[in-house]
Amino acid sequence: MKQVVTVRRRALAANDEQADVLRRRFDEAGTLVVNLISSPGSGKTTLLEETVRRLSGDFKLAVIEGDVATENDAGRLRALGVPAHQVLTGGACHLDARQVAGALEVASLLPADILFIENVGNLICPTTYDLGEDCKIVALSVAEGDDKPVKYPAIFARAEIAVITKSDLLPHVRFDLESVRRQVATLNPSGRFLVTSAATGEGIDAWCALLLGRLNAKRSGTSAAGS
Amino acid sequence: MKQVVTVRRRALAANDEQADVLRRRFDEAGTLVVNLISSPGSGKTTLLEETVRRLSGDFKLAVIEGDVATENDAGRLRALGVPAHQVLTGGACHLDARQVAGALEVASLLPADILFIENVGNLICPTTYDLGEDCKIVALSVAEGDDKPVKYPAIFARAEIAVITKSDLLPHVRFDLESVRRQVATLNPSGRFLVTSAATGEGIDAWCALLLGRLNAKRSGTSAAGS
Numbered sequence: 151m152k153q154v155v156t157v158r159r160r161a162l163a164a165n166d167e168q169a170d171v172l173r174r175r176f177d178e179a180g181t182l183v184v185n186l187i188s189s190p191g192s193g194k195t196t197l198l199e200e201t202v203r204r205l206s207g208d209f210k211l212a213v214i215e216g217d218v219a220t221e222n223d224a225g226r227l228r229a230l231g232v233p234a235h236q237v238l239t240g241g242a243c244h245l246d247a248r249q250v251a252g253a254l255e256v257a258s259l260l261p262a263d264i265l266f267i268e269n270v271g272n273l274i275c276p277t278t279y280d281l282g283e284d285c286k287i288v289a290l291s292v293a294e295g296d297d298k299p300v301k302y303p304a305i306f307a308r309a310e311i312a313v314i315t316k317s318d319l320l321p322h323v324r325f326d327l328e329s330v331r332r333q334v335a336t337l338n339p340s341g342r343f344l345v346t347s348a349a350t351g352e353g354i355d356a357w358c359a360l361l362l363g364r365l366n367a368k369r370s371g372t373s374a375a376g377s
Numbered sequence: 378m379k380q381v382v383t384v385r386r387r388a389l390a391a392n393d394e395q396a397d398v399l400r401r402r403f404d405e406a407g408t409l410v411v412n413l414i415s416s417p418g419s420g421k422t423t424l425l426e427e428t429v430r431r432l433s434g435d436f437k438l439a440v441i442e443g444d445v446a447t448e449n450d451a452g453r454l455r456a457l458g459v460p461a462h463q464v465l466t467g468g469a470c471h472l473d474a475r476q477v478a479g480a481l482e483v484a485s486l487l488p489a490d491i492l493f494i495e496n497v498g499n500l501i502c503p504t505t506y507d508l509g510e511d512c513k514i515v516a517l518s519v520a521e522g523d524d525k526p527v528k529y530p531a532i533f534a535r536a537e538i539a540v541i542t543k544s545d546l547l548p549h550v551r552f553d554l555e556s557v558r559r560q561v562a563t564l565n566p567s568g569r570f571l572v573t574s575a576a577t578g579e580g581i582d583a584w585c586a587l588l589l590g591r592l593n594a595k596r597s598g599t600s601a602a603g604s
Contacts, residue, residue, distance in 0.1 A: 157384045190416045190500050190529060191521025218501060220528050241531065243470065243501040271528070273417050274445060274470040274499055293520030293546065294418025301447050301498070302417060304468065319520065322549050 172282025
């Protein structure tokens with residue numbers, strides 16, 4: 151057990167080194183990199199589809215998709231005309247910096263204004279792997295229940311933005327939005343909190359505005375890089 | 378990377394040994410042990426609450442809850458009068474056999490007719506850790522989307538029963554039930570498929586009947602043990 155922990159620590163240190171190399175590359179390119187993390191089925195890909203529909207006319211977007219299996223998600227983004235590369239982890243439960251570097255080697259994703267990295271559907275493991283991103287963003291669907299931030303505190307403490315998704319389902323599920331807002335605010339007092347629905351469009355413009363604000367802040371050097 | 382794989386394999390082998398010890402113990406006690414796996418927020422705890430409400434009058438039930446943080450879930454089951462022990466994994470993304478053995482040491486869970494092990498909310502990592510259970514069962518809520526079996530094939534291939542939850546939300550989400558049924562049948566031709574809703578009660582009696590059938594099969598020696 152101790153040996154597992156030691157080797158895992160060493161692997162994480164190697165990942166951090168690779169992530170720092172990536173971050174320098176992203177900074178030089180002026181690309182905002184967003185690491186999008188959630189449970190399976192929280193609506194990450196749908197949120198990206200809506201983002202692409204609104205922003206791809208004026209901004210160069212690119213996507214790296216992480217999944218255990220299937221090219222489905224990259225296919226959905228490519229169908230909207232955005233360069234998207236699918237990383238298949240072959241059973242692994244998270245993306246690592248090496249896989250992101252590999253994606254940049256084989257796919258024409260840069261230069262871009264915003265590179266979205268949609269991580270493997272998993273609210274736990276992806277949290278500890280730095281991918282060289284500017285920020286982690288967590289998505290939580292209202293169908294998942296209002297106890298999730300305190301049950302999965304690490305990602306909610308680290309995510310710059312917590313995006314609540316599928317708000318159109320609120321009338322049909324038990325989900326105390328104010329309780330979730332309080333949990334997130336306690337875990338990350340400086341984080342942003344956004345309620346969205348791809349079905350009704352609620353909050354999607356605000357989400358896009360937050361992204362563009364973050365891009366401008368990065369380019370004007372007013373925001374701390376790193377995650 | 379290679380070293381990580383080697384050490385992980387060794388850890389898994391050690392886990393399998395511990396799981397075999399547990400399995401012999403469960404077999405001697407005549408206890409059916411169910412390892413319940415799903416994404417966060419699929420409704421595992423709610424399914425267990427409904428199961429307890431229906432079966433605890435006639436059967437001795439016990440629960441081990443696995444979570445990264447909070448005692449919430451064990452508390453919900455204990456409130457129904459069922460012995461429930463919370464394992465806090467402290468960031469780890471799955472339960473292992475050592476933690477189950479530890480839970481049996483400190484909590485009075487056996488003898489029991491059925492021991493439910495509600496794994497950490499994660500559709501990937503728990504799949505590879507044998508806990509000495511008789512069967513793995515996967516839950517998938519209709520709000521998670523109908524592409525999940527092919528995207529997370531390992532657990533759907535191994536689970537004896539795939540329980541679709543929150544069917545009351547079907548009118549409000551895009552979820553092709555027949556497509557999911559076909560995906561699951563392809564991944565595990567001998568598996569059972571069940572549609573349930575804790576809100577309306579749909580399928581819950583059938584779920585309980587399946588569990589009792591499995592308990593009888595184990596006790597009469599007509600079912601292959603192991604998972």
